[in-house]
Amino acid sequence: xxxxxxxxxxxxxxxxxxxxxxxxxxxxxxxxxxxxxxxxxxxxxxxxxxxxxxxxxxxxxxxxxxxxxxxxxxxxxxxxxxxxxxxxxxxxxxxxxxxxxxxxxxxxxxxxxxxxxxxxxxxxxxxxxxxxxxxxxxxxxxxxxxxxxxxxxxxxxxxxxxxxxxxxxxxxxxxxxxxxxxxxxxxxxxxxxxxxxxxxxxxxxxxxxxxxxxxxxxxxxxxxxxxxxxxxxxxxxxxxxxxxxxxxxxxxxxxxxxxxxxxxxxxxxxxxxxxxxxxxxxxxxxxxxxxxxxxxxxxxxxxxxxxxxxxxxxxxxxxxxxxxxxxxxxxxxxxxxxxxxxxxxxxxxxxxxxxxxxxxxxxxxxxxxxxxxxxxxxxxxxxxxxxxxxxxxxxxxxxxxxxxxxxxxxxxxxxxxxxxxxxxxxxxxxxxxxxxxxxxxxxxxxxxxxxxxxx
Amino acid sequence: xxxxxxxxxxxxxxxxxxxxxxxxxxxxxxxxxxxxxxxxxxxxxxxxxxxxxxxxxxxxxxxxxxxxxxxxxxxxxxxxxxxxxxxxxxxxxxxxxxxxxxxxxxxxxxxxxxxxxxxxxxxxxxxxxxxxxxxxxxxxxxxxxxxxxxxxxxxxxxxxxxxxxxxxxxxxxxxxxxxxxxxxxxxxxxxxxxxxxxxxxxxxxxxxxxxxxxxxxxxxxxxxxxxxxxxxxxxxxxxxxxxxxxxxxxxxxxxxxxxxxxxxxxxxxxxxxxxxxxxxxxxxxxxxxxxxxxxxxxxxxxxxxxxxxxxxxxxxxxxxxxxxxxxxxxxxxxxxxxxxxxxxxxxxxxxxxxxxxxxxxxxxxxxxxxxxxxxxxxxxxxxxxxxxxxxxxxxxxxxxxxxxxxxxxxxxxxxxxxxxxxxxxxxxxxxxxxxxxxxxxxxxxxxxxxxxxxx
Numbered sequence: 001x002x003x004x005x006x007x008x009x010x011x012x013x014x015x016x017x018x019x020x021x022x023x024x025x026x027x028x029x030x031x032x033x034x035x036x037x038x039x040x041x042x043x044x045x046x047x048x049x050x051x052x053x054x055x056x057x058x059x060x061x062x063x064x065x066x067x068x069x070x071x072x073x074x075x076x077x078x079x080x081x082x083x084x085x086x087x088x089x090x091x092x093x094x095x096x097x098x099x100x101x102x103x104x105x106x107x108x109x110x111x112x113x114x115x116x117x118x119x120x121x122x123x124x125x126x127x128x129x130x131x132x133x134x135x136x137x138x139x140x141x142x143x144x145x146x147x148x149x150x151x152x153x154x155x156x157x158x159x160x161x162x163x164x165x166x167x168x169x170x171x172x173x174x175x176x177x178x179x180x181x182x183x184x185x186x187x188x189x190x191x192x193x194x195x196x197x198x199x200x201x202x203x204x205x206x207x208x209x210x211x212x213x214x215x216x217x218x219x220x221x222x223x224x225x226x227x228x229x230x231x232x233x234x235x236x237x238x239x240x241x242x243x244x245x246x247x248x249x250x251x252x253x254x255x256x257x258x259x260x261x262x263x264x265x266x267x268x269x270x271x272x273x274x275x276x277x278x279x280x281x282x283x284x285x286x287x288x289x290x291x292x293x294x295x296x297x298x299x300x301x302x303x304x305x306x307x308x309x310x311x312x313x314x315x316x317x318x319x320x321x322x323x324x325x326x327x328x329x330x331x332x333x334x335x336x337x338x339x340x341x342x343x344x345x346x347x348x349x350x351x352x353x354x355x356x357x358x359x360x361x362x363x364x365x366x367x368x369x370x371x372x373x374x375x376x377x378x379x380x381x382x383x384x385x386x387x388x389x390x391x392x393x394x395x396x397x398x399x400x401x402x403x404x405x406x407x408x409x410x411x412x413x414x415x416x417x418x419x420x421x422x423x424x425x426x427x428x429x430x431x432x433x434x435x436x437x438x439x440x441x442x443x444x445x446x447x448x449x450x451x452x453x454x455x
Numbered sequence: 456x457x458x459x460x461x462x463x464x465x466x467x468x469x470x471x472x473x474x475x476x477x478x479x480x481x482x483x484x485x486x487x488x489x490x491x492x493x494x495x496x497x498x499x500x501x502x503x504x505x506x507x508x509x510x511x512x513x514x515x516x517x518x519x520x521x522x523x524x525x526x527x528x529x530x531x532x533x534x535x536x537x538x539x540x541x542x543x544x545x546x547x548x549x550x551x552x553x554x555x556x557x558x559x560x561x562x563x564x565x566x567x568x569x570x571x572x573x574x575x576x577x578x579x580x581x582x583x584x585x586x587x588x589x590x591x592x593x594x595x596x597x598x599x600x601x602x603x604x605x606x607x608x609x610x611x612x613x614x615x616x617x618x619x620x621x622x623x624x625x626x627x628x629x630x631x632x633x634x635x636x637x638x639x640x641x642x643x644x645x646x647x648x649x650x651x652x653x654x655x656x657x658x659x660x661x662x663x664x665x666x667x668x669x670x671x672x673x674x675x676x677x678x679x680x681x682x683x684x685x686x687x688x689x690x691x692x693x694x695x696x697x698x699x700x701x702x703x704x705x706x707x708x709x710x711x712x713x714x715x716x717x718x719x720x721x722x723x724x725x726x727x728x729x730x731x732x733x734x735x736x737x738x739x740x741x742x743x744x745x746x747x748x749x750x751x752x753x754x755x756x757x758x759x760x761x762x763x764x765x766x767x768x769x770x771x772x773x774x775x776x777x778x779x780x781x782x783x784x785x786x787x788x789x790x791x792x793x794x795x796x797x798x799x800x801x802x803x804x805x806x807x808x809x810x811x812x813x814x815x816x817x818x819x820x821x822x823x824x825x826x827x828x829x830x831x832x833x834x835x836x837x838x839x840x841x842x843x844x845x846x847x848x849x850x851x852x853x854x855x856x857x858x859x860x861x862x863x864x865x866x867x868x869x870x871x872x873x874x875x876x877x878x879x880x881x882x883x884x885x886x887x888x889x890x891x892x893x894x895x896x897x898x899x900x901x902x903x904x905x906x907x908x909x910x
Contacts, residue, residue: 369743
């Protein structure tokens with residue numbers, strides 16, 4: 001079925017499944033619902049009413065519901081969790097992936113999560129607790145503990161037999177990790193390697209010992225970049241003494257990249273955590289207001305600076321007309337440079353290219369843009385404002401100076417911020433634009449004031 | 456080896472390999488270089504001087520160099536290509552993936568690409584030509600033709616034997632696609648399914664017939680979203696009559712997502728195609744200048760509008776001081792709303808949530824933000840500007856009106872643009888900000904003019 005057909009089919013399925021739920025047809029429901037891909041189950045569950053959601057819980061075993069629960073957004077998980085019986089919840093957590101359980105338990109209060117952990121199977125609870133101990137956004141925090149471990153002596157035939165037993169539990173069986181007696185990572189066997197070897201070959205013969213692994217404390221973004229660059233399907237996570245503790249798969253990495261992009265966007269627009277469409281207007285306003293108000297105070301600084309030049313303005317009110325043009329163009333140049341820098345930081349291009357090269361390039365770009373815009377603007381003002389060369393020169397030259405500075409500020413501030421690990425929110429688009437506003441206006445009014453007697 | 460160690464090792468390797476190249480040690484070079492992952496080969500090749508790059512070509516066979524060539528950026532590919540002998544180039548293209556050959560040949564002039572195609576192996580040339588016929592950014596254009604086809608009658612044992620032969624050529628063997636006699640997609644067998652079945656089971660017994668596929672004309676972004684949502688490793692591409700023509704793998708999809716993100720950023724900052732760090736200052740300026748100049752003309756419109764209110768300004772010059780504050784705050788609100796809309800469009804959230812809901816929410820957010828900022832600002836102006844209530848009211852109320860409008864414009868313009876498939880560049884951040892500037896100033900000066908006699 002192609003995607004269109006999938007969509008149509010999904011609607012038919014949905015109607016059918018809702019009918020089964022309403023008529024309490026257990027068998028009909030299970031036959032249809034359990035055929036669906038977990039992603040479709042999640043979507044359908046998300047769309048139906050609360051009362052029908054409860055019916056779904058009654059019709060599914062904790063193990064069957066576990067797949068669906070893993071796919072839900074945190075908010076939905078919390079709502080559903082409130083309606084679960086304690087025993088159902090514990091059974092469900094026992095069959096979920098340890099990393100998904102850890103993610104969820106980290107979000108409810110400690111007493112309750114401790115209580116649940118104490119009722120869970122010992123082994124699973126231990127895995128979950130290990131994962132919960134990692135700092136957020138590290139390799140350890142996003143890795144999964146469900147993977148296949150091999151020992152060097154096994155033959156290809158043994159491994160295949162073993163996979164028939166354990167495969168359904170593992171997150172991926174496309175890479176199989178080989179450990180030595182100290183639980184240290186010794187090599188990797190891809191399923192591809194395994195399948196093209198003869199049944200009698202041992203793991204030692206097949207495995208590659210050149211395994212790229214990441215440390216458990218590694219930043220999730222670096223892990224994502226590594227997997228992306230090398231086209232890996234998974235990467236093993238090790239402790240400093242090389243013990244294999246988990247793996248990170250490519251689908252987790254896609255989610256990390258998406259998350260980091262959203263963060264970049266939020267920074268770019270000073271709306272951290274507020275670009276989520278599911279927020280209410282009130283919550284969004286509450287999250288966005290502090291940024292706006294802080295930025296408004298910078299606006300008051302600008303107002304004061306203009307106040308200083310009130311005399312100049314009083315003599316030539318026309319100067320006010322070009323303020324938005326100068327501020328706007330400088331702001332746009334700064335934003336373009338910021339985009340270059342943010343993308344460079346996100347894709348790791350600076351590691352190779354060097355920061356100085358970028359700053360020099362942006363200065364060069366800013367100067368060239370400044371010259372072009374200056375010439376165009378001077379010609380227009382000279383023509384349309386009574387051949388007033390002094391006005392044309394003041395506005396044009398201020399624009400040139402403002403653009404040259406703005407390009408450098410737009411590119412360097414995020415790099416500096418990143419280098420010193422300061423909270424990058426202060427380097428976001430609006431802050432840089434506001435900063436550029438202040439500098440451009442100071443340039444503009446200083447030049448205008450010094451040439452005032454010629455106007 | 457962990458990542459740090461990889462980096463250190465890479466430097467040692469690099470030094471070693473450069474030494475081998477300089478001393479023309481063929482054997483040493485090949486032993487070290489061919490051990491590296493293709494991604495590392497590419498990086499090393501990119502970093503060394505032109506003369507050493509030529510030495511690499513002499514030391515590698517066309518088939519060995521093909522892997523490296525596939526990984527290079529287009530710009531580097533073009534430079535290298537100019538230095539290749541015709542015969543070397545043809546042999547190299549014969550061993551490259553058809554999709555990579557198609558991507559490259561689309562970038563050189565038609566006469567030369569036709570010439571090369573006519574010298575290539577017939578089968579490979581045909582595959583390349585088929586791929587080149589697709590519109591850019593469609594499933595057909597990004598798919599690979601190197602995949603494993605199975606027929607329903609084969610047994611698991613047969614398939615494994617077959618994989619031992621053909622696997623090294625295929626892009627992925629983790630999903631194997633089953634076709635009927637009309638070449639139509641009939642099912643899928645994952646390597647996982649294959650390995651956990653008994654050797655005598657037939658493909659028909661093992662395969663899943665519920666295959667999600669995409670049409671060859673499907674937009675690449677939709678394909679990427681599908682793979683991401685369902686955590687697929689690959690997805691098959693079919694013609695309208697269901698013939699299987701290729702597959703798209705998860706690593707291609709990560710690149711597509713990255714590409715789309717970069718586009719979103721470029722739009723956000725009106726610097727389309729210019730966020731690439733490898734551009735020279737001159738090229739970057741050339742690409743960015745048109746946007747800046749167009750935006751500068753909008754700035755002239757603003758200058759004209761302010762000119763209309765010259766009388767008002769002449770009477771109360773202080774009004775000019777608050778222009779940047781009102782424009783800036785409205786601009787920031789608009790940008791925040793734009794971020795919400797762009798992210799919503801990128802992640803497909805609107806398909807479910809509905810556009811109206813978002814517009815209403817943004818209006819609500821804008822009004823609330825407007826009220827908060829108005830109250831804060833009125834209090835400050837009243838206190839610090841000689842208890843001038845009229846001034847406080849003009850500035851505060853204008854800010855409220857400007858924010859409410861800006862939030863709605865920021866959210867709706869990109870959605871409308873997207874709906875009517877207009878070039879989305881006109882909905883980019885700077886355009887919306889400029890539009891908001893004009894509206895805010897008109898609100899501000901209209902209110903100020905009407906209350907002028909009270910000031």
